[in-house]
Structure formats: structure tokens, C-alpha cells
Amino acid sequence: MGKVYESLKRVVKQQDTKNDLVSLAWIKHTPAPNLGEEINELVQRINGLGAAIKHREKEIKKETQQVIQTLSEDFAILETKLKDAEETVRRKESVSQKMEERLTAEIRALQTELNTEKEALQSRDKEINDLKSNIDTRVKQVTELETAIEQAKAETAAEADHTAQLTERFNAKVNALEAKIRDTKEIVRGKEATITALEQNLATKIEDFENQLRNKEALLAGRDAEINDRKAKLQVLTGKIQAMSSFLKQAEALATIEGQNSSALAGSVPLNKMEHKPTETSLPVEGPSATSNEQTNAAQQTVGPKFFDFMIQELAMIIGAEAPMIVREHVASLGESMEKFPKRRLAELLEILSKEIVNEPLRTGFRLWFVKHAMR
Numbered sequence: 001m002g003k004v005y006e007s008l009k010r011v012v013k014q015q016d017t018k019n020d021l022v023s024l025a026w027i028k029h030t031p032a033p034n035l036g037e038e039i040n041e042l043v044q045r046i047n048g049l050g051a052a053i054k055h056r057e058k059e060i061k062k063e064t065q066q067v068i069q070t071l072s073e074d075f076a077i078l079e080t081k082l083k084d085a086e087e088t089v090r091r092k093e094s095v096s097q098k099m100e101e102r103l104t105a106e107i108r109a110l111q112t113e114l115n116t117e118k119e120a121l122q123s124r125d126k127e128i129n130d131l132k133s134n135i136d137t138r139v140k141q142v143t144e145l146e147t148a149i150e151q152a153k154a155e156t157a158a159e160a161d162h163t164a165q166l167t168e169r170f171n172a173k174v175n176a177l178e179a180k181i182r183d184t185k186e187i188v189r190g191k192e193a194t195i196t197a198l199e200q201n202l203a204t205k206i207e208d209f210e211n212q213l214r215n216k217e218a219l220l221a222g223r224d225a226e227i228n229d230r231k232a233k234l235q236v237l238t239g240k241i242q243a244m245s246s247f248l249k250q251a252e253a254l255a256t257i258e259g260q261n262s263s264a265l266a267g268s269v270p271l272n273k274m275e276h277k278p279t280e281t282s283l284p285v286e287g288p289s290a291t292s293n294e295q296t297n298a299a300q301q302t303v304g305p306k307f308f309d310f311m312i313q314e315l316a317m318i319i320g321a322e323a324p325m326i327v328r329e330h331v332a333s334l335g336e337s338m339e340k341f342p343k344r345r346l347a348e349l350l351e352i353l354s355k356e357i358v359n360e361p362l363r364t365g366f367r368l369w370f371v372k373h374a375m376r
Contacts, residue, residue, distance in 0.1 A: 010145050039114050046107055050100055057093060064089060074167055238364050302340040307373060314369055315353065318362050326356055346374050 068082050117124060308327060316323035330352045331338050334345060341349075350370050357363040 010148050035114065035118065039111060043107060043111075046103070050103075053096070053100070057096065061089075071163070075170060077170075234361060234364055238367075301343045303343055303346065303374070304340075305338055308338045308341070310373060311370065314366065315356075318357055318359075318366060327353070343374070346370075350374075 064086070068086070071082065072079060117127065308331075312324050312327055315327065319326070328338065330349060331341065333352075334348060336342065336345060350367060353370075354363055354367060357366060
């Protein structure tokens with residue numbers, strides 16, 4: 001509708017230009033005294049054109065109202081768009097009113113110019129020549145306006161066809177939506193039935209789970225009691241391990257002391273290598289000397305490779321496949337070998353290997369195993 005209105009405005013402007021051209025042609029071929037009468041006729045024609053424009057605008061309003069009434073029944077969704085179109089028409093009407101006011105102002109200006117032309121007849125020839133050139137341009141504009149009118153008619157016909165197609169499409173969409181709504185209602189009913197069945201199943205399952213939880217809580221209570229007993233046993237075992245480690249440390253200290261005593265005794269032997277034979281009244285040596293020999297023998301005892309094989313198997317169950325490499329590295333760091341490892345240094349090796357185990361219960365278990373097998 002906006003395009004039709006603009007084309008009509010162009011037609012009105014073309015008619016105004018035609019009238020101006022006709023009047024200018026008459027001015028060219030008429031003498032100066034009749035110029036005032038021709039100007040009056042030009043003003044009357046312009047007024048007639050304004051009335052025709054208003055009449056055409058009224059007809060356009062009636063047509064738009066009829067179109068709105070017919071489309072409002074079938075297309076409630078397009079009411080907003082039609083309202084926007086009405087607002088644009090109103091805006092264009094206000095623009096056309098402003099154009100009329102501007103045209104009236106221009107006509108008044110032309111009237112003043114004509115009055116000045118009466119006073120200055122000497123410049124009339126020059127102005128007539130200028131008007132001739134303007135006439136040619138106006139004729140071209142008239143032809144362009146005619147073509148624009150034809151295009152506007154074609155556009156109105158195309159818009160009518162488009163509106164008919166839109167009505168058919170909207171009707172088809174409405175029917176499809178109604179069918180979908182029916183299908184969805186049936187699906188919802190089926191889902192409600194399945195939901196009720198699921199709720200019943202869930203209620204029975206919840207009861208079963210509650211019974212299982214009660215049974216498991218009873219089992220957990222029993223297991224907690226067992227865990228507390230085992231913790232107490234672990235504490236006792238850790239105390240024993242600490243006692244054994246202190247015992248091993250004491251044995252190592254005694255071994256060092258016996259080594260020092262043996263070196264001192266070797267230095268105190270007489271140079272003539274004479275043996276000191278005891279008299280008949282003298283008693284055999286007992287006490288610390290006898291125990292020192294036993295301690296030196298104990299210090300010189302070693303552990304074989306089988307002990308390390310069992311120890312690596314036990315440690316691999318705790319820390320993984322890296323156990324053999326870790327044991328070899330720590331034995332080498334002590335300056336010993338796994339083939340002949342002295343028992344007096346087992347306490348040091350136990351302390352080093354215990355640091356590799358992070359879990360406290362596993363560490364205590366390994367220490368118990370180590371002490372048990374080392375004392376064999």
C-alpha cells in the first residue's frame with residue numbers, strides 16, 4: 001500500500017508539472033496584459049488538483065479500511081502489521097499535507113515573482129528562454145510518471161495475489177497445527193499411563209532398597225567392631241615392631257663394641273707369642289669374655305639372597321613392580337651386597353625401606369614381616 005500511495009503522489013506531482021507547463025506555454029504565447037488572468041487560472045487549477053488529491057486520499061483510506069476489515073477476520077496475527085501500515089499511511093498523509101503547504105508557499109512565491117515580472121518586462125525574454133528548457137525536462141518527468149503509474153498498478157495486482165497465497169498458506173498451517181495438537185494429546189495420555197506404572201515400580205524398589213540398607217547398616221556395625229579390634233591389634237604389633245627395631249639397634253651397637261674389643265685384644269698379645277697357661281688353682285674365664293665372642297659371631301653372620309627374594313615379593317605387593325630396583329639401590333647405598341648382607345645392618349635397611357611405604361597399616365605389616373623373617 002505504501003508503494004501505491006507514493007506512485008499516486010508522483011502522478012499528482014506530474015499533473016501539477018503538466019499544468020505548470022501548459023500555463024507557461026500560454027504565458028509564452030500571450031501578451032503581458034493577460035498574464036494576471038493566466039496566473040489566476042493557474043491558481044484555480046492548482047486548487048482543483050489539491051481537491052483531487054484529497055479526494056484520492058479519501059478513496060485510498062476507504063480501500064485500506066476495506067482491506068483491513070477483510071483480512072482481520074482470517075489473519076489475526078497480521079493485525080499488528082496492518083496497524084503499522086496504517087501508521088505509515090498517516091505519516092504519509094502528514095507528509096502530503098506538508099507538501100501541499102510547501103506547494104502553496106511556492107505558488108505564493110511564484111505569484112510574487114510574476115508581479116515582479118510585470119514590473120520588469122525587460123527581463124521577460126530571458127526568463128521565457130529558461131522556461132523553454134524547463135518545459136523539456138518537465139515533459140520527460142511526465143513520461144516517467146506515467147510509467148511509474150503502470151508499475152504501481154502491476155505492484156498492486158502482485159500484492160493482491162500475494163495476500164491470497166498467504167491466506168491459503170496460513171489455513172494449511174492452522175490445520176497442520178491442529179493435527180499435531182491432537183497427536184501430542186494422545187502421546188501425553190500414553191506417557192501419563194507409563195509414568196503411573198513407573199511410580200508403582202519405583203515405590204516397590206524403594207521399599208526393597210530400604211530393607212537392603214537396614215541389613216547393610218547392621219553389617220557395617222559389625223564390621224566397625226571388627227575394624228576397632230584390628231586397630232587395637234595393629235597398635236600392639238607396632239609396639240612390638242618398635243621394640244624389635246630397638247633390639248636390632250642395640251645388637252648393632254654391641255657388634256661395633258665387640259669389634260673394638262677384638263682389635264684391642266689383638267694389640268695386647270705378647271711379642272714372644274708365649275701362651276699364658278692358667279695354674280691349677282685358677283678358674284676358667286667366664287662372663288663378659290664369653291659373651292663377647294658370641295656377639296662377634298653374631299655380628300659376622302650374613303643374610304642370603306633368598307631372604308631378599310622373599311622380601312622383594314612382599315614389598316612388590318605393596319609398592320608395585322619397582323620393588324626390586326628400590327631394594328638394590330638402598331642395599332648399594334649402604335655399601336653392601338644382596339649376596340652377603342650382614343644381619344647387623346638389617347635395622348638400617350628396614351628404616352630406609354619403611355620410608356618408601358606411604359600407607360601406615362601396610363608399613364606396619366611390612367615391618368612385622370621383616371622382623372619375623374630376619375630373626376630366623
